[in-house]
Amino acid sequence: MSFESELRQGRFTVGECEKCHKTSWPPSEFCSNCFGNLKYRPVKEPGILLECSSKDGTIFGIVKFEDSIKIIGTINGNVEQKPGQMMRVASCDFDKSPKFTFTKS
Amino acid sequence: MNVAIAGYSTTKFTLGQPSIENLLVSATKELFQNTKNLSQKDIDAVLVSTNNNKKYLAPILSELTGITPKIAQSIENMCNSGANSIVSGYSYIASEMADIVLVVGAEQAENSAQVLDWDVSRGEFTHPIFWGTMFTKAHKRKFGTTEEELAYVSALNHKNAQDNPAAYNTKAYTIEDIMNSKRLTEDLKLLDCSRSCSGSSAVLLVSENLAKKYTDSPVFISGIGQKTTSASFTKNDLTRLDSTIDAANQAYSMARIKADQVDVAEVHDAFSICELMILEDLGLVSKGNAGKLVLELYKTNDKKINPRGGLIGSGHPLGATGIAQIAEIASQLQGMSAKRQVKNAKIGLVQNMSAAATSSTVLVMRN
Structure with missing residues (x-):
């Protein structure tokens, strides 16, 4: 079980340390706090939109989950949202890089 | 042991694709031509700053230029490789492992270091x-x-680059040209961006007691600060460059100066917004007011910031950029910058950074 293989199944997960129980982001094999083994579990939603912009009509933004997991994805429906808006993951995948679509919560 | 800059060179930046060996040797050749009494046998260490994928480039450069150094190695740290290499060279001299270090940075316009795939x-x-x-x-x-304030950053850098013979582009741009340039994203236009190009630059670092053999006007590195906050961009605050703030505080403390004593600075304007954030985070202007400062510099033809045209005006050969910034400030502090010269410059600053300022280096230099 890994971040990439879970994403390919449409699941957004984060590694939580079996020893100190801290989450490690970005994905890794070992805990960045105590080097313990990580167990991947679903990321808790919703997250909060920190900032957004657009390119060629596609709106994208940074969303923060669980106070430390931040990732950039597209905003569903191309509707501009303001920072502070609560967001959910509408879909996710992995093809050379992670692909996320967020939707208003 | 104080460490001096006793020689430097910067080759013409271009959009061509010369070999990495050609770029490295060209800057080295120019440095030897510019520096009196320098012999290959004097050099204890050769450090190569590059993101090029070729292996063993420091020993290769050494062989191609007739140098047989004790120490020869490459340093890769994306866009901040240049200043990091200078700090490594400084450390060799300060620790008395070397007396004379040649630091050469080079990059090809097409390179693999513009995108950090890991992130x-x-x-x-x-x-x-x-x-x-x-x-x-x-x-x-x-x-x-405002977009107009951002456009003045680009205009200022392109204006300064017109007097820089090494710049890849010396064309003049009006505010309208910049405001009307191709929109890449909602918030960025083409002329807000620096451009990857080919180029090389070299700096000769020497221990203080040897400096006068090679130059009549040595420039000293009096303050160094470095900070890495992360490798992934999203860990950053979006309106503040924490690594630059930390590195600047370290450098000011070591040099025993305050920000308002800086006479001339080269900063890492990868995008126009970066220059505004850096000027604020170096403490050269209060937060949110860098746009007004840049407008004033532009209107008064003041070259205090990025006299060589920064990355936007000169071009951005990644591994050479930090070295070229340092070469420019050394030249300014020697009073050798011709049309780019800032009058009576005594204290200079260089700020170089990587990957959305996840790491920064700040150097304070004085004559």
């Missing part, structure tokens, strides 16, 4: 324009920064 937190938005646009939007939102 999965960027999702599919891997290109630097996406962190550039996020910084820009957040600064606009928090401080009311």
Whole structure:
């Protein structure tokens, strides 16, 4: 079980340390706090939109989950949202890089 | 042991694709031509700053230039490789492991270091324009920064680059040209961006007691600060460059100066927003007011910031950029910058950074 293989199944997960129980982001094999083994579990939603912009009509933004997991994805429906808006993951995948679509919560 | 800069060179930046060996040797050749009494046998260490994928480039450069150094190695740290290499060279001399260190930076226009593939937190938005646009939007939102203020950053750098013979582009751009340039994202236009190009630059570092053999006017590195906060862009605050703030504080403390004593600075304007954030985070202007400072510099023809034209005006050969910044400030402090010269410059500063300022280096230099 890994971040990439879970994403390919449409699941957004984060590694939580079996020893100190801290989450490690970005994905890794070992805990960045105590080097313990990580167990991947679903990321808790919703997250909060920190900032957004657009390119060629596609709106994208940074969303923060669980106070430390931040990732950039597209905003569903191309509707501009303001920072502070609560967001959910509408879909996710992995093809050379992670692909996320967020939707208003 | 104090460490001096006793020689430097910067080759013409271009959009061509000369070999990495050609770029490295060209800067080295020019440095030898510019530096009196320098012999290959004097050099204890050869450090190569590059993101090029070729292996063993420092020993290769050494062999191609007839140097047989004790120490020869490459240093790769994306866009901040140059200043990092200078700090490594400084450390060899300060620790008395070397007396004379040749630091050469070079990059080809087409290179693999413009995108940090490792950073999965960027999702599919891997290109630097996406962190550039996020910084820009957040600064606009928090401080009311305008597109016109951003355009003046580009205009100032392109104006300064007209007097820099090494710049890849010496064309003059009006504010209208910049405002009307191709829109890459909602918040970034083409002329807000620096451009990857080919180029090389070299600096000769020597221990203080040897400096006068090679130059009549040595320049000293009096303050050094470095900080890495992360490798992934999204860990940053979007309106503040924490690594630059930390590195600047270290450098000011070591040099025993305050920000307002800086006479001339080269900063890492990868995008126009970066220059505004850096000027604020170095403490050269209060937060949210860098746009007004840049406008004043432009209107008064003041070359205090980025006299060689920065990355936007000169071009950005990644591994050479930090070295070229340091070469420019050394030249300024020697009073050798011709049309780019800032009058009576005594204290200079260089700020070089990587990957959306996840790491920064700040150097204070004095004559």
